[in-house]
Amino acid sequence: MSALGANSITLQTPEGIRFRLILAGPLVRMLAWLVDLSVIVAALTTLGTLSTLLGYVSQDLALAMGILSYFVISVGYGIVMEWLWRGQTLGKRLFRLRVVDEQGLALSLHQITMRNLLRVIDLLPGLYLVGGLSLVLSRRCQRLGDYAAATLVTFQPRILAPDFQLIMPDKYNSLRDHPHLCARLIRKISPEQAQIGLQTILRREELDPTARLELCQRLASDFKSMVPFPPETTWGLSDEHYVRNVVDILFQPKS
Amino acid sequence: MILNLPRFLETRRPQWLELEAMLNRLERDITCSLDLQELRRFHNLYTQTCSDLSQLSVFSSEIELRQHLESLIARCYGEIHETRRHQTRFSFVEWFLRTFPRTFRRQAPCFLLSCAMMLTGACLGAVSLRLLPNAKEIIMPFPHLLVSPSDRVAHEEKNLKDPMQGSQAGFSAMLMTHNTRVSILTFASGLTYGVGTLILLFYNGVILGAVCMDYIGDGQSRFLIAWLLPHGSVEIPAILIAGQAGLILAGALVGWGDNTPIRHRLRRIGSDVITLLGGLTLLLIWAGLIESFLSQYHEPYLPYSMKIIFGLTQLMLLLAYLSLCGRDLKKTKVSRRNS
Structure with a gap:
């Protein structure tokens, strides 16, 4: 069972315990995405250098490696990181965000893959316009990919015991x-x-x-x-x- | 009434830390599983923390502490109440020989609709080019397709050197990634209630039909078949499967004849859609290799008959794989006997 509050969603366990998931807003998600984008660019630059070195052996292989690595990293980064780090990429980890199932259950690989692949629509027509609009208009702060994959991006605050x-x-x-x-x-x-x-x-x-x-x-x-x-x-x-x-x-x- | 918070923290904190450590262990290693004793302890800690949270929410408004306990319970809840099959070890052979072909067959109506849409586009493309040969530039706005088929065949057959020398790997990688991107877009366009997917399938059909008509009309049918069949027999079904995945997504959004909530419908189709996308990626990798290392070689370098036989054999194998692999033979025999 779930109920929506301002920037949060309340779930109730079968034991009758209610807990809240704090939804991440558009700004912090954009910042996390910018960090991820930087990581992707850095990885591609490194691989570009390796491709150049490989070019001394075979131009053809270097080109193939460049094309494949660009594709694999740009498409696979989000999927692999969110799968290995349970809903977090480097950017999300830095800003204490986590992708979770919208019913609070364990995140499955197909949900992660679907939300990452549907990013192509969220990115349209450029600069995340569709995704951004969907995020602002959605009551659960979901872009279209999140909606289809039944996922939420939550903020997990660092808890310090009062001194x-x-x-x-x-x-x-x-x-x-x-x-x-x-x-x-x-x-x-x-x-x-x-x-x-x-x-x-x-x-x-x-x-x-x-x-x-x-x-x-x-x-x-x-x-x-x-x-x-x-x-x-x-x-x-x-x-x-x-x-x-x-x-x-x-x-x-x-x- | 106010809770004696320091004492509460002092007595309860060790349990929360223990629970957090167990959760971290589970989350760090996706293959990690707990034995019965650990599971009991995990469940015990979970219920204790639930009780702490309810105590805290009644007696105090310590927001940060409550948030911490809520986040712990949220993480435990996902681990304890998840009933979907959590596959930690992935068997590629099992997935390739059973899961993918079975999923394909289960969702066959969407594949047929995908085929129908592309075929309609192909017929329209062929008819348009036949009736309006001067509109070739509009129907096929790609410079490499605007050359006269006879000229191209003459040029290719005159070339005695390796036409792809030193560029097979790069060309192959380019084809694989480009086609996979097109497939992802075709699938993702299912989010537009299927309209985008149908348009993309139709558009691809128009181009395909027009190209075929152009070569057939110019008397180059043999060259056309030998050129397209080796890679097209895999590439075109892969694009159709992308359309199938997009239409499944659209079907879940529309929910015709299905009264379950939209979120349930989307949740239900997730694994099928991703399985199909995985399968089509494999097909496109293969098609990329074939297109670069085989399709671009023509007579006298490579006999057309050999290419056609290869393409036909590959198509038959693909059809057999998709329609027969993963079938439960015992069940089929029993159902036949019963009928």
Whole structure:
């Protein structure tokens, strides 16, 4: 079973678990294709040099090798790479893209071959115009080759575990002096608000100083309105420090 | 409620890493298979990770971690729930002697339609050239075909040297790649609901018919047969098979008399289409070699009768291969007895 969301497709396993596949957009796919194109050109240039050397032995054989290698590399590169690297070419690997079956099943050789051979239509009338239009208009970001082969190109983000040391590197948290209020805070704050707080603290150095000040001000005011702590506990705490203390309570509860 | 994320990560991470390592192993080597114990562990880790994901989506909104688990589950799902036959070892002999001819026969109606289209084009090309001999340049806009057939035959038969000396391999490679490209285009044009495929087949038929009429009309039938038959007996069926593949694709898109969703129809035809394309590529490689090393040699260098016999034998063998190879003889005998 599948459902479409913005730039993603949700599949449900027979066990009832839903997972999302993030669809790769036209821009990142074009960049990956440009990388692949460079690889193909580099391989052809190398083989061209080898053909020239072979030309000293036989002009005829050199010509045959040049023609055949051009054809095999230009047509076979995508097929071979996607088969060996399970839906990835060098360009796709660099941009963390992967071709997958649209039902989330294993990608088969005929699907890979079909989507690569149908590229001739996607390339028409030049510069991937048909494929590009199809990609932009399709709800699943599919070019015609993907549509016929029942494949999707997905983005697979690199996952980094959050570094909790950045929240409160061994600092005293005055809010913890009121465990009952901390428990109320944990209950009241929604996961979305908690996530905004966490990301604000983890990415605070990347923010513009004014934006950082405003964001912390708004978050601190929201948190304060949910569960007011005694004034002596929060006295002298900056808004950012307040948010940091709240995030520390939310994500690192002390047992 | 907020999940104690650090503790959750600490306890669950080893299992996720183990699962990821197993997946990497499976994905790195396409021939890799797990033994029963490993399979059990793999399934166990998969269900545990599914449970972790559902826990995480209820209790926390840790987006990146959720994405990571989703990507792990997505990869496992493909491995666990795939029911299509996953062929890790490819047997060329099995494919050549059974799969390709059987697929060809199974999809014979599309081949017949492909033949009919090319034949219609050939008849139109022949009739057009017969009625409008001055329109030769329009019907066959290729400089090498515009020479008078008698002049060409006279020129070829006067030439006592090897006409292809030192250029057979290059010419052969050029023919193979060009014809394969034309075949891929003929197949891919099936995406236009078959209109593109039919137009290409018809156009190729027009050229073929016009060339034949040009040579026959000029009294050069023997030369024509000796020139075209050795490679044409393989090359033309290969182009027709490309048309067959394109029409299969178009048939799945149109879905006449088939109520299954279009995605299912396309999924169903995939392996047949690729098998046919593989087969026609082999035929075109052979045709390229024959055209370069045999077809371009004429009398007195090579007797026409020999070339014609070769071409006819090759055509009969191809017909026998496509219609008989891979047949299950026992089943055929039983069905005959029953009938």
